[in-house]
Amino acid sequence: MKNWKNLSATVLVYTLVLVNLALIMGVVIMNNNSVLDNNEKAYYLNKEISHNIIEKSQLSIKHAKNLNSNGSGFIDEIQCPNLTLSGSSIRETFPTFAKPDTVNKNLFCEGTGSNYGKFILTYDNNISPKQFTQVESVNFWQIQNFPVFSSSNPEQKTFWSFFAADFPRASFLNTDFQNSDGIDDNFDSDNYKPNSTGAIAYPNSQFDDDTNTQKLLFGYVWESVWYKNIFWNNSKILKYLSGSVHDGSQIGQDLAILHLKTDLNNKLKVVQFDKSLFDANWELKPISTENITLSNVPELHEGYIQTNGSLSSTKTWNEMVFNFELSDYALFINNTSTGSLRYDLRAENATWDSLSLNPINFDWAKSIEVLWYDVLEKEWRYSSKMFEVSSKK
Numbered sequence: 001m002k003n004w005k006n007l008s009a010t011v012l013v014y015t016l017v018l019v020n021l022a023l024i025m026g027v028v029i030m031n032n033n034s035v036l037d038n039n040e041k042a043y044y045l046n047k048e049i050s051h052n053i054i055e056k057s058q059l060s061i062k063h064a065k066n067l068n069s070n071g072s073g074f075i076d077e078i079q080c081p082n083l084t085l086s087g088s089s090i091r092e093t094f095p096t097f098a099k100p101d102t103v104n105k106n107l108f109c110e111g112t113g114s115n116y117g118k119f120i121l122t123y124d125n126n127i128s129p130k131q132f133t134q135v136e137s138v139n140f141w142q143i144q145n146f147p148v149f150s151s152s153n154p155e156q157k158t159f160w161s162f163f164a165a166d167f168p169r170a171s172f173l174n175t176d177f178q179n180s181d182g183i184d185d186n187f188d189s190d191n192y193k194p195n196s197t198g199a200i201a202y203p204n205s206q207f208d209d210d211t212n213t214q215k216l217l218f219g220y221v222w223e224s225v226w227y228k229n230i231f232w233n234n235s236k237i238l239k240y241l242s243g244s245v246h247d248g249s250q251i252g253q254d255l256a257i258l259h260l261k262t263d264l265n266n267k268l269k270v271v272q273f274d275k276s277l278f279d280a281n282w283e284l285k286p287i288s289t290e291n292i293t294l295s296n297v298p299e300l301h302e303g304y305i306q307t308n309g310s311l312s313s314t315k316t317w318n319e320m321v322f323n324f325e326l327s328d329y330a331l332f333i334n335n336t337s338t339g340s341l342r343y344d345l346r347a348e349n350a351t352w353d354s355l356s357l358n359p360i361n362f363d364w365a366k367s368i369e370v371l372w373y374d375v376l377e378k379e380w381r382y383s384s385k386m387f388e389v390s391s392k393k
Contacts, residue, residue, distance in 0.1 A: 049374045049385045052229070056219050057372035057389040060360050064192070064213040064368055068393070071188025071208070074197070078123060079181035080109035081173060083135070085116045087166030096121055097203040100186040107185055116140070116168060135160040135170045184208070192362035192393060214244070214356040217345040227269055227332035229375040231258075231345055231357070233324045235279055236386065240359045240371040250356040254349035257319040260311060261302040261344040264337035268292040270305070270320070273328040273382075284375065284382035290320075315352070322347075330375050330382075366393055 080096040096111030096119070109121040109132070122134040140162040160170040182200040187208050189196050194207040202208070221228045238252040260268065270290040277283050292309045294301050303311035305320045312318075322329060335341040347355040359371040373386040 045376065045378065045383055046385070049376055049383065052374040052376075053372045053385065053387065054389065056374070057370045059219055060213055060217075060358055060370050060372070061368050061389070061391045063216070063218070064360060064362070065391075065393070067209050067212055068190045068192050071184070071190045072186055074184050074189045074191060075186065076180040076183060076196075077185055078107070078109075080111075080121070081132075083111050083113075083119055083121070084171050085113055085119075085168045086171070087116075087164065087168035089166045090115050090168065092116070098183060098185055098187065100188075116162075116164065119170060121172075132172075137162050137170075140164045140168075192368075211362060213360055214241075214250075214358050215346060215354045217343075217358050219343060221266070221333050221335040221341040221343065223335045223338050223340070225335060227267075227334045227377055229330055229332050229373075230343055231331040232329070232373050232375050232384070233357075234275070234328045237359050237371065237373065238324065240361070241356055244359075244361040244363055248353060248356065249349060251322075251324040251347050253325070254355060256322045256324060256347045256349060256355055258305050258322065258331075259303065259346045259348065260305060260331075262294065262333070262341055263301065264335060264339065264341040265301075266294050266336055266341055267334040268294065268305075269332040269334070271330045271332070271382075273330065275326070275328045278328055282384070284384055286382070332375075332377065362393075367391065368393055 078098075080098050082093050082095050084093040085091065092113050092115055094111050094113045096109035099108045099110040099120075107123045109123065110118065111121075112118045116137065116139065118138040120136045120138070121132045122136070123132050162168055162170065183196045183202060187196075187202055187206065188210075189208060190210060191198060192210050194211045195201045196208075217231055219230060221230075233251060238250075241250045241252065268291070270292070271286050272288045274283075274285040274287055277285050290309060292305070292311070294311065301311070303313040304315060306312050306316065307318050307320050331345070333341065333343055345357070347357045349355055361369040361371075363369075368391050370389045370391075371386060372389055373384065375382055375384045
């Protein structure tokens with residue numbers, strides 16, 4: 001006779017074992033699903049961040065290439081001559097400097113004397129031999145000119161007479177401008193440097209536009225994008241900025257204010273992050289957040305970011321001041337209109353000089369390097385990524 005009591009106990013034990021196995025398998029399946037779900041989220045998060053970085057870096061590289069192809073290349077035909085003013089009682093000689101008219105594609109040399117003021121020399125490169133064909137005074141009328149040409153005399157002169165108290169005559173040696181001076185004549189050498197040759201500076205502390213990309217962050221925000229990151233600073237970005245050639249200061253070297261220009265209604269968010277925490281383990285922990293809503297008035301879409309959460313087209317001395325050396329900040333824009341929004345962001349110091357804020361490097365001979373970044377806000381948490389993008393010049 002079978003022992004039904006023992007059999008029932010055995011069945012109960014087996015049942016409990018099967019139940020436990022089922023529970024364990026269920027937990028494993030749920031954990032696996034959770035891991036797969038997290039992996040999928042991480043994949044799409046990384047894909048979105050990388051896409052944003054590529055998009056923004058390509059805009060910067062394209063802008064840099066445009067600025068370095070909008071001149072005529074390095075053309076150094078003339079050296080502006082020294083101009084001599086000789087009157088009945090006063091004589092003075094002073095240098096003139098190239099002053100291109102980029103609209104009409106003309107070239108002038110301009111100089112100012114201590115007694116007779118400013119004079120402008122017009123250069124004509126369409127005649128042979130190329131020469132200055134006119135000398136004009138800002139302060140006095142020209143009476144007549146007396147050209148003197150001699151093929152045997154290398155120091156041939158041309159005189160211009162002006163109606164002033166002692167009837168001065170302006171003259172210069174033609175040989176003065178027959179040599180090059182190492183300066184691009186239209187002040188736009190297209191060599192990825194703020195100077196003409198990189199070694200020879202333009203006169204009067206002038207720069208061309210070749211490195212202006214370093215001073216501008218621009219891009220687009222689509223209407224369906226939630227608070228797109230347009231700016232971020234941290235120790236690595238500041239270090240990258242300091243390693244490239246600039247025609248002035250950069251963020252992190254001076255206290256800064258920010259100027260934002262947008263073309264559509266939007267909401268701006270300024271977030272300050274814990275700098276020490278990010279430097280230690282790349283964790284983005286918000287310390288403070290400033291929300292700014294740009295209204296329907298187009299004029300209010302452009303200006304300096306103010307402490308009261310608005311933009312001002314004029315300087316008010318109530319601007320929000322950023323110390324990028326000691327604090328990390330990020331700016332985000334939410335496009336509240338239809339269509340794509342264009343933004344331009346610039347930085348200035350306390351004396352309103354432009355600061356470099358775009359980590360783009362032109363120091364390599366044949367390539368452009370950009371350390372670009374992106375910060376994403378998802379479910380009230382922030383994720384970030386940085387990597388370098390390069391392109392041929």
